[in-house]
Amino acid sequence: MRKNLPQFEQERAEKLSEIGGYLRQSREGRSLSLEEISAKTMIPVRTLRAIEGGDLKQLPEPVYVHGFIRRFADSLGLKGVDVAGEFPTTMAMTRSHRRFPWLGLRLTQPRPMHLYLLYIAVIVVAVNGLSRLIEDSAPATVNTANLYEEPLPVEKSGPVPDQVQQPSSAKAPSRPNGTDKVAPPRPASKPVASQPERSQRSVEVSLTFKEQSWVRIVTDGRMAFEGMMQEGAQRSWSADEQVVVRAGNAGGVLVALNGGEAKALGAPGDVEEVTFELNNPSAALPPTVLGSVTTTASVIRD
Structure with a gap:
């Protein structure tokens, strides 16, 4: 056990160096100073500097260092639990973490500004399309209502002229018994009289x-x-x-x-x-x- 202790300390120092370098890179990418991080996390500046430098001698017990790393990563918008989980506090943790999973952590870094602009443009286009769809559907319902109402008088006025024309056609054969010249004017006068009857x-x-x-x-x-x-x-x-x-x-x-x-x-x-x-x-x-x-x-x- 004692022979493995120096190796364990060496692996812990290497992990801290990798984690510290990653946190320093993330902090500088956000243009934040150690003083600003210290104000957010209530961690002394010398402790933050020791974490970024991978200096175990300037840090307290590994359990406390684990908590400092988590708070440090959270203040940068990273997943503090995942980052702190890479720092081994016991020898068993070094067996399952031979390599630092940079790929998973880098996915949480801020995205370029042009992606956010693209998202905003997509949202604006979607809202405009939805508003136009609503405006186009509104007059369509009014037109269907008008089409439903207008046929009513047309259907009802149709049977009336049929009733008027039938008497005129029935009376037309009775006119040849008299003069042929009298027959044409009378059928012409009856449609005129049928209009007030219709109303x-x-x-x-x-x-x-x-x-x-x-x-x-x-x-x-x-x-x-x-x-x-x-x-x-x-x-x-x-x-x-x-x-x-x-x-x-x-x-x-x-x-x-x-x-x-x-x-x-x-x-x-x-x-x-x-x-x-x-x-x-x-x-x-x-x-x-x-x-x-x-x-x-x-x-x-x-």
């Missing part, structure tokens, strides 16, 4: 927004629109039987029925709901829709 057989509600307001539109029991409308916007909805309008700021919404006079839906800031129905031939549109939470208006049908 009177549906409910069309037009909204003009003097102020910003939330609004919900239900046509014939189906949700047609729900959302926030900005000041100055104008929208129209039509239905066969019923249109229900509910607004969060009734005073900022003007409503017109079938192209009639526009009137305020209610008082400013009030939540109002108005139902326009086509089910009572004897009823007429009230002069105003103010003063009630739920109001029912009917359109005159010939």
Whole structure:
């Protein structure tokens, strides 16, 4: 045992010299002085200098040196536990650490500045791409809502001309019994008369927004629109039987029925709901829709 002691001390000194050189190189690479390291670690400057120089004679017991190396490495941003683990405090440690693993320790050194700039550029590009993706997807949802709402009046206006044209085609054969010259003008006059009938057989509600307001539109029991409308916007909805309008700021919404006079839906800031129905031939549109939470208006049908 005594014969191996000098060899053990020599190996310990070699390890300390390697560790000290590595710590000195890391410290100088960060432009730090021993005084600054001493202020961070509370280790005397002479002890730090002895560690970097591999001078065991100027250092205390190996157990304390092990702790000093760990704190020294931590102050440089290194893994102090790994660095201090390379310093043998017992003879058994020298058997398993013949070479200092420089490769693993050098991986913890600071990376060049250009790598950090590259990381920042990648982050900026990713954020810009995400923001553009969100902006592009926002108007797409509005367009799909408009496409869903617009076909409603087109589908409902289609059957009406068919009903008008069928009587005209049925009446056309009855005209040859009279004069042939009288037949052409009358079919030409009937499509003109069919246009007011078409407007009177549906409910069309037009909204003009003097102020910003939330609004919900239900046509014939189906949700047609729900959302926030900005000041100055104008929208129209039509239905066969019923249109229900509910607004969060009734005073900022003007409503017109079938192209009639526009009137305020209610008082400013009030939540109002108005139902326009086509089910009572004897009823007429009230002069105003103010003063009630739920109001029912009917359109005159010939």
